[in-house]
Amino acid sequence: MRLRDLAADVPAAELHPSSGDYDVLRVVHDSRQARVGDLFVAVRGLRSDGHDHVPRLTAEGIAVAVERPVPIPAGTPALILPDTRTGLAELSAALRGRPARRLLMVGVTGTAGKTTTTHMTAHVLTAAGIPAGYLSTVAHGAGTHADENRSGQTTMAAPDNQEWLVRMVERRMRAAVIESSSHALEQGRVAACEFDVAAYTNVDQDHLDYHRTSQNYFNAKARLMDLTAGSAGKGVPKTTILNRDDPSFERLSAHCTTERCLTYAIDHPADVRATDLSPGRNHTRFVLRGPDGSAPVHLRLPTLFNVRNALCAAASGLAFGAPIDAVADALSAFGGVRGRLQPIDRGQPFTVYLDFAHSSLRLRSVLSELRTTTSGRLIAVFGATGHADHDPAGMGGAAAEYADFFILTTDDPAGKDPVDLARQIESGVGARRRGIDYEVILDRRAAIRRAIEMARPGDVVVLAGKGPERTMLLADGPAPWDEQAEAEDALDELGRATARATNATGPRVSGFAPRQWSYAAVRRR
Numbered sequence: 008m009r010l011r012d013l014a015a016d017v018p019a020a021e022l023h024p025s026s027g028d029y030d031v032l033r034v035v036h037d038s039r040q041a042r043v044g045d046l047f048v049a050v051r052g053l054r055s056d057g058h059d060h061v062p063r064l065t066a067e068g069i070a071v072a073v074e075r076p077v078p079i080p081a082g083t084p085a086l087i088l089p090d091t092r093t094g095l096a097e098l099s100a101a102l103r104g105r106p107a108r109r110l111l112m113v114g115v116t117g118t119a120g121k122t123t124t125t126h127m128t129a130h131v132l133t134a135a136g137i138p139a140g141y142l143s144t145v146a147h148g149a150g151t152h153a154d155e156n157r158s159g160q161t162t163m164a165a166p167d168n169q170e171w172l173v174r175m176v177e178r179r180m181r182a183a184v185i186e187s188s189s190h191a192l193e194q195g196r197v198a199a200c201e202f203d204v205a206a207y208t209n210v211d212q213d214h215l216d217y218h219r220t221s222q223n224y225f226n227a228k229a230r231l232m233d234l235t236a237g238s239a240g241k242g243v244p245k246t247t248i249l250n251r252d253d254p255s256f257e258r259l260s261a262h263c264t265t266e267r268c269l270t271y272a273i274d275h276p277a278d279v280r281a282t283d284l285s286p287g288r289n290h291t292r293f294v295l296r297g298p299d300g301s302a303p304v305h306l307r308l309p310t311l312f313n314v315r316n317a318l319c320a321a322a323s324g325l326a327f328g329a330p331i332d333a334v335a336d337a338l339s340a341f342g343g344v345r346g347r348l349q350p351i352d353r354g355q356p357f358t359v360y361l362d363f364a365h366s367s368l369r370l371r372s373v374l375s376e377l378r379t380t381t382s383g384r385l386i387a388v389f390g391a392t393g394h395a396d397h398d399p400a401g402m403g404g405a406a407a408e409y410a411d412f413f414i415l416t417t418d419d420p421a422g423k424d425p426v427d428l429a430r431q432i433e434s435g436v437g438a439r440r441r442g443i444d445y446e447v448i449l450d451r452r453a454a455i456r457r458a459i460e461m462a463r464p465g466d467v468v469v470l471a472g473k474g475p476e477r478t479m480l481l482a483d484g485p486a487p488w489d490e491q492a493e494a495e496d497a498l499d500e501l502g503r504a505t506a507r508a509t510n511a512t513g514p515r516v517s518g519f520a521p522r523q524w525s526y527a528a529v530r531r532r
Contacts, residue, residue: 046084367401385410
């Protein structure tokens with residue numbers, strides 16, 4: 008596309024004199040990737056400023072887009088933008104034919120529950136006859152094709168988002184669901200996504216190392232409904248979906264800028280509700296009630312926060328006209344998301360969950376919910392990350408309040424001292440005593456094995472923090488790490504030890520089964 012045509016499709020873009028004939032093949036924001044035929048968008052980041060690379064790139068004949076004055080030789084292909092972060096998204100979308108305008112778009116944001124709700128929403132829409140792709144922390148999917156998200160970001164950069172939306176259109180998707188982090192909203196990564204629904208799980212406070220204040224964090228989250236209200240019309244009402252049970256409801260509803268606001272709740276009157284709840288360890292039954300009817304749901308996920316995630320997904324489906332029976336059936340068929348309260352079952356007589364809880368809010372939510380359904384002890388393994396402030400003391404407080412025993416370990420120290428990170432967690436445990444109520448085992452592999460070794464029938468072990476991630480972020484970079492494989496190896500190892508102990512004193516057996524379980528060979532607290 009000619010640069011002048013691209014500029015004409017981007018609001019407030021100003022074409023540098025005598026440069027409109029440049030043929031743009033790609034829009035990029037990484038100077039190391041820029042080649043002739045690309046349009047390099049100079050974005051100001053936290054550690055570097057893309058404008059610093061403009062002189063070199065223009066000398067090489069590469070087109071640039073800038074937001075502040077920099078020397079640009081006469082005749083050089085260039086655009087001047089009011090904001091290059093938003094401009095990066097607008098230019099990427101314009102170059103690819105604005106694919107979001109050919110899809111029904113749902114943005115999902117919140118402090119916790121975004122990933123599960125994103126996958127649930129895509130599943131509900133697809134089952135209701137609206138084939139939907141999704142972009143999440145865990146994976147990117149369109150139809151039968153899905154790629155693991157290895158970007159290290161909840162929400163990708165704007166050009167990558169637009170490329171995936173093109174892929175969804177090509178694969179005949181009719182909708183797309185995008186997990187939208189506060190960083191992505193603040194940095195314009197989901198601008199030009201032309202949302203039709205802004206769905207909120209909950210809003211507390213998080214990422215204050217980046218946003219600095221809780222008001223800034225709230226403003227970033229609220230931006231999703233502003234993007235939705237200002238996006239292209241597609242014949243459906245622009246809708247905000249809010250959690251009536253969440254303390255953020257009043258502030259968010261007061262800010263609502265879309266045509267319609269739908270609410271969901273368990274404890275309060277709402278447009279979409281769950282009633283007649285019957286929770287179990289690995290499932291919850293409830294009746295889904297909407298504006299035009301009700302239907303039973305057998306959700307194959309534990310905890311009330313997953314019920315609320317399901318209600319949020321249901322509200323998105325109902326907002327697009329999906330029948331409530333189809334929505335309920337889809338929720339009942341949903342199998343969960345890797346690394347989000349994912350059960351690890353190797354036949355052991357206790358429950359092991361993998362979860363991504365790496366902040367005080369999420370850890371408190373997970374442990375408090377599991378506390379209500381755990382007949383035995385609740386054992387937690389977790390650490391504090393070194394690359395973000397997720398309130399380590401608050402994590403310690405959550406474990407102290409809800410876990411019978413917990414093990415502090417390493418989780419993405421990223422150059423910070425793991426010993427110091429553990430001490431920060433310990434500062435919040437109050438009267439709980441090291442060596443009696445909790446242990447510190449910085450080797451995460453050993454910590455997982457210790458928790459599994461001490462578990463008894465009926466106990467629940469939660470391995471929190473890493474979830475689906477494939478690496479451990481250390482001082483010298485990422486190292487391979489697979490929490491699921493580590494848990495499975497530990498369970499298999501304990502199963503073999505149990506079988507050996509049982510074989511020595513009784514009939515030959517192998518692996519786990521309740522009748523085969525023996526404590527003889529297993530170290531216990």
